[in-house]
Amino acid sequence: MQTCNLFSITRCFNGCRDHTQVSGIGTRIWNLSDRSIELQIRVGSVLKKAHTLKPGSSKRLKSKKIYKAYVPCGSGSRDKAGAGAGAGAGGARSFLYYYDETCHPYIWVHDSGGDFSRMTEPGGEEGCSRRVTVTTRAVGRATGVVARRRARFKLTDKIKGGYESDPELGCDPQARGAQSAMVQILPMASTIRLSISSFATTRFGGCISMCNSSSRFNSLRLASSGMDMDSDNLPIKALEDEGLGPQSQNFGLKDCKIFRQEGNSKSAKTIVGMAQGSTTTTQENALDWVKSDKRRMLHVVYRVGDLDRTIKFYTECLGMKLLRKRDIPEERYTNAFLGYGPEDSHFVIELTYNYGVDKYDIGAGFGHFGIAVDDVAKTVDLIKAKGGTVTREPGPVKGGKSIIAFIEDPDGYKFELIERGPTPEPLCQVMLRVGDLDRSIAFHEKAFGMELLRRRDNPEYKYTIAMMGYGPEDKNAVLELTYNYGVTEYDKGNAYAQIAIGTDDVYKTAEAVKLFGGKITREPGPLPGISTKITACLDPDGWKTVFVDNIDFLKELE
């Protein structure tokens, strides 16, 4: 875990009271590290500005708005999971809000994926304790507040130490003595999960800010102790345990050399170690959440060249029902949903017909869809009678006992017919080929919260399969991952699109995906034109999954 040293100072007027800045004064961000960093200013996920701060240099950001500043901790660094939190160049590791309407050294509010924290100071008195109310709320992208929680913090200022003057700012901090703020965080709310990383001034005068790969799964961490606000002992305890006593919670500037902190390597290592510990905490929090999230495989999406041709085959040969169709002329495509039961309780197929496109390349990575039938031979006979294509006659699977057969639909998609007793989920498999089975199992367990239901190695035929899903294989649709010995990559073609999975929180889901090595290809938020919140991602093999907000999904079906 690398630390970076950022320090901000802003124009103040007199004493340490909350002021609304005169417009145009702005906030100055210092780079106290020994390497250039890129300061990325975004609104939402849109990169508005990028500034390169050389060591010891600073940049004044003129705004009265809350900024979300991406601060890559070390150029090119990536967080442990290998995915940067932001899309920014240089491997932005975390992004921070800062509030530029206070003349106090900044408590950087770590934030990720849409949490929004605003510090407001109800006009404290100079040099005395003040209450800082931090209101955190999880907001969807411009979709308003999802949840609002409050915590009240007691900020006790002790005026001592010294600012370096900053002629540019015209604010001569010397004139009013320096500031350093002792912060005692007395959380009033027991459930708040807020990640505040801070400028912790070590006993040796260094200003160190922790840029941990923050995520929604963080809890409050001063120096990234990973302490959860829910715990009785406060972060202060963790720091004391590490010999970083109360004085280490200065948010202020005491002894802080503006241009180069003389931080003590020991304390830095300690804090870094704590930060690494907190990354584990973060991952543990994410795992817990992912496992507790209400998830279900909703539908599999793929493209066909003739919608009516496919609908006819699926209904007449495979016994599916046409559940609904939707035409999106402005986007020049039509969807048809087919399955063996209603979408609010069954895994279904979402066909996509793009106007004028009658052929797709299925590629080599897509394997098959699995359909459980009570009599494979009978089904095969029906398909043959309808002129369908049978590519593998009914019989026991090679190296196993299950009776299977393979057929192809009009576009060439393979369907495995699997002989099975009555099941609530006849559409029971999506088989995709992967290049590293252990990597794929771990990813689907951690990032998707799936369970490894079955793993079967077939050395005779040089392949291994793993069944992953959210419930028993005979009652739920599963993702069948197939590894062929020695094959690490497949051409994915352009026909198969993705699986859609339901979730209670697309924002947290996206964070967990990033945390465990997935790539977010569509930031969480509402689809244009409809309010359904989704996020899209790629797994380590490049297979796409879309997560859909459970409540929005049901509203779409109404």
Ligand SMILES: C[C@@H](O)C(=O)SC[C@H](NC(=O)CC[C@H](N)C(=O)O)C(=O)NCC(=O)O
């Ligand atoms: C468990 C059941 O749903 C299966 O899909 S296993 C079927 C078996 N799979 C493979 O052979 C996978 C490896 C293959 N090289 C591939 O990449 O698809 C299969 O297809 N067996 C064929 C048979 O005739 O039994």
Ligand SMILES: [Zn+2]
């Ligand atoms: Zn299969």
